[in-house]
Amino acid sequence: MNRAERRSRHKSERTERRNNVSLAAAVKHLSNGRPNRARQILNGQLNKTPMDASCMHYLGVSYYQLGDFDKANEVLRKTVEIAPEYAEAHNSLGNLLFEIRQIPESVECFRKAVSLNSNYANAYTNLGNALRQLGDLSSAEHYLTSAIKIDSLSIRPQYILSSVLIGLGRASEALKVVDQSLKIDPYCQNALAAKVIALQMLEKYSEAEKLQCFDNFIHSLKLKIPSSFNTESEFNSDLCKAILSEPSLTWEPLNRVTRNGAVTQNMLNNPNRAIKQFEKILRQGIDHLKSSLDFDPDHPFLSRIPKKYSLTFVASILREGGWHPSHIHESSWLSGVYYVDVPIMHTTNLVPKNELIDTYKNSGWLEFGIPDYSLPEGFSPITRSFPPEIGVARCFPSYFFHNTVPFTGLGDRIGIAFDVYVEDS
Secondary structure, eight states: OOHHHHHHHHHHHHHHHHHHHHHHHHHHHHHTTOHHHHHHHHHHHHHHOTTOHHHHHHHHHHHHHHTOHHHHHHHHHHHHHHOTTOHHHHHHHHHHHHHTTOHHHHHHHHHHHHHHOTTOHHHHHHHHHHHHHTTOHHHHHHHHHHHHHHOTTOSHHHHHHHHHHHHTTOHHHHHHHHHHHHHHOTTOHHHHHHHHHHHHHTTOHHHHHHHOOHHHHOEEEEOOOOTTOSSHHHHHHHHHHHHHTOTTOEESOTTSSOEEEEEOSOTTSSOOHHHHHHHHHHHHHHHHHHHHSOOOTTSTTGGGOOSSEEEEEEEEEEEEEEEOOSBOOSSOSEEEEEEEEOOGGGOOOOOOTTOOOOTTTTTTOEEESOOSSOOOTTOOOOOEEEOOOTTEEEEEETTSOEEEOOOOSSSOEEEEEEEEEEOOO
16 A cells, blocks of 8 residues: 555544544434534534435434424435435334324334344334334234343333233233333333223222322412412413413424414423513422422332422413323423413313213313223223313323313413423432
8 A cells, every 4th residue: 555545544534533423422412402413513514424324314313303304304214215224214214204193104114124123122112102003002012022022121112012901901911011111110100101001900999099099199289470460360461472472382283292282392491571480489389289298108209209390381272172182291200281371161160080071061171091092992991180270280290191172162271281300319
């Protein structure tokens, strides 16, 4: 090798090292919740090496995390086009398609990923989850079991499998899987939610009620309005203006559980005066609630009463026919909703315990207890529902399944959903 060839090789090696350092930095930013910084690095890198499939893949992931699904779709499709054997890129494209509710197409991406890498536990999990959503529970069970065999310490395929087994009517098996999940993470919200349903199916009602006692764990807080306002109506009117003028307010965003409604991003990211005042009075209410709870080291909710906590606020507006499908909040300790504005026609009496909801009479109510996955024929979970009340913050453990009954009639329901996150060291 002559001198020119050696110089060329050394230059190429230096360039490759710099590229690897840049890619590693971008991936770290993605892992730490800084997708915009990752996007900047990756775009710069692709200007130098436009056919770098790894950079292109993670650029697509950064757009996905930023919520720019059109751009993510474009970049990830280009990635699998130039690198058709890139299993991770197929998996990421599948995640995107699942998020934008193109589930049959996402299944094909996940199938391609596992065909390229038979030890790809995450892709098996995603495939099983997508098939569950399509109602193919037997196939979902197969792929989720495969994921667990590859990575027995991964909790996600286990709690998804428990929901599949519940749908298949195999509650005893589901409970075993749930208990295994809770050995890995005693506070896994998805596993706790599934455990309640499995126990009810097995008619172990006292055990289920220890986890999901509506009387003990659903709290209604009447917040004290700030002293700068003369009336509650005046304060809520100020909050309404803050919500309606929020730049992030988006009609039916794909990554939110909202139908025929609009949702904001976290309003504490850039709070105005009204939101700051609301945070203050909500914290007062939460602090009072915390002081009333009895610590129990053996209970997944009462053992985590935080000394320090953080909050997120997401406002929503539901219109005629609008609703929030059933869901839980995976990462928080306590969740709730504060009702800013509610049409008078929707505020009626409390539904008796265990009575299923009459959609017409109870439109707009907050309903607890119905999971977001299929249940076997003949089984009905225990439910409770509450009417929306202006000025009331309804709080509950984050693992409680909850949804809103669709509205009938005119008027908007404006609320602020909040989550409380444990910050204790």
